[in-house]
Amino acid sequence: MSDWVSIALRFGLYVDLMVLFGLGLFGLYSLAGRERVSGAVLPFRSILLVTATFGVLLSVASMLTMVSAMSGESEFTELRPHVQMMVFETDFGLAWSVRVVVLVMAGLMLMVNHRLPGASLLVASICGAIALASLAWSGHGAMDEGSRRYWHFAMDILHLLAAGAWLGALVAFALMAKINALKTAERIRLLARAVSRFEGVGAVIVVVITVTGVVNYLFIVGPKLDDLLLSTYGILLFIKVGLFAGMLVLAALNRFHLGPFLERSLREGKYEVAANALRRSMVVELTLAVLIVGLVAWLGTLSPEMEAAAQ
Incomplete structure (x- = not known):
């Protein structure tokens, strides 16, 4: 318990x-x-x-x-x-x-x-x-020693900040895309502008999360997969990676399709369909992000080395 x-x-x-x-x-x-x-x-x-x-x-x-x-x-x-x-x-x-x-x-x-x-x-x-x-x-970095400890802390912190920037943006988009918040063209235009401004920030976030995630994996587990596949830590990690891939697909959909679709719809004066599609995508992406955070919280309590030694 x-x-x-x-x-x-x-x-x-x-x-x-x-x-x-x-x-x-x-x-x-x-x-x-x-x-x-x-x-x-x-x-x-x-x-x-x-x-x-x-x-x-x-x-x-x-x-x-x-x-x-x-x-x-x-x-x-x-x-x-x-x-x-x-x-x-x-x-x-x-x-x-x-x-x-x-x-x-x-x-x-x-x-x-x-x-x-x-x-x-x-x-x-x-x-x-x-x-x-x-x-x-x-986190796991606290168990390291010497220079490895500081590098692990640095990667953990960058990973946390990038994830926080993404989750905070998703919460903002979900609130801005609520049905009762999109009653005027001005509000739709503001949402479209925010989505556009997030493009560059989002690209940096994805790169930082990916790089720091790989480095953290190497710090915690090392370059091996055989034993990891049979552990609780490994199963949760692969689920996390799968959910993250789903977020990347949705982010790409927002960036290359739904965002431009909303801007075109604004110019044409018929933006309800585009706004609803973007809202649904944001809600699903936010749900995936929360699930990933839950997995991170669980992973932080597990030790791959101890699991391997117990097998």
């Missing part, structure tokens, strides 16, 4: 912090001026405040769950010295502390979104990036 609680908390943290970073970043590169004010296009303040708050709560719950599992204690008074030791005497605790601090900073800055929309999104995305990067210290 504790393993599933740990996986659920990891999943919640991944999704939460990816949305905080990715949605804030989306507002910076896809929107301009007063479009960044919460409610003008997207409810930035409410969503990002919720993610910052839940990020703190999930971090606290994750720390208590992990310390309880390691110490065997369940009462808070008995857990307290173990928590203090973890927070003040380990690299994981330092990363955890930094995460909590930057999440509080992000929440405070979002309170002034209506007066400083661009600055609030910039600070929220930077804080979200730092918080998301801190999750690398609970």
Whole structure:
């Protein structure tokens, strides 16, 4: 049961912090001026405040769950010295502390979104990036040593940030493509512009995710497949790769067909069919992304080496 609680908390943290970073970043590169004010296009303040708050709560719950599992204690008074030791005497605790601090900073800055929309999104995305990067210290890279450890951390962080940028953009597109949000040609035009601006960002994201994913695989497993195919880790990894391939197909469909189709439909004044098709594609892509994050949360609790040794 504790393993599933740990996986659920990891999943919640991944999704939460990816949305905080990715949605804030989306507002910076896809929107301009007063479009960044919460409610003008997207409810930035409410969503990002919720993610910052839940990020703190999930971090606290994750720390208590992990310390309880390691110490065997369940009462808070008995857990307290173990928590203090973890927070003040380990690299994981330092990363955890930094995460909590930057999440509080992000929440405070979002309170002034209506007066400083661009600055609030910039600070929220930077804080979200730092918080998301801190999750690398609970991954496989923390088990490495020497220079290998730092290279593994670097790849983990780049992988997390790229994934966060993609998930945040998908959440933004799903919200912008809601039926009640596409009542005017102006809103359709704004969505088409956002899709167009994401093209370059999306290409960079795909390259970074692919390269860092391959490098991380080599760090964790090495250049071998025979034993991996029979392990839980290997099965989950191949499912993840298959879902990622599906996302790439949908991304290509959006980039080369549905996006241009929407722009042509706008010029012709009949955009309902194109908007609905793009909406369905975005929802499916977002669903695949959430499933992948769930698999990542599960994979982070598994060790290919231990599974191989047990067989």
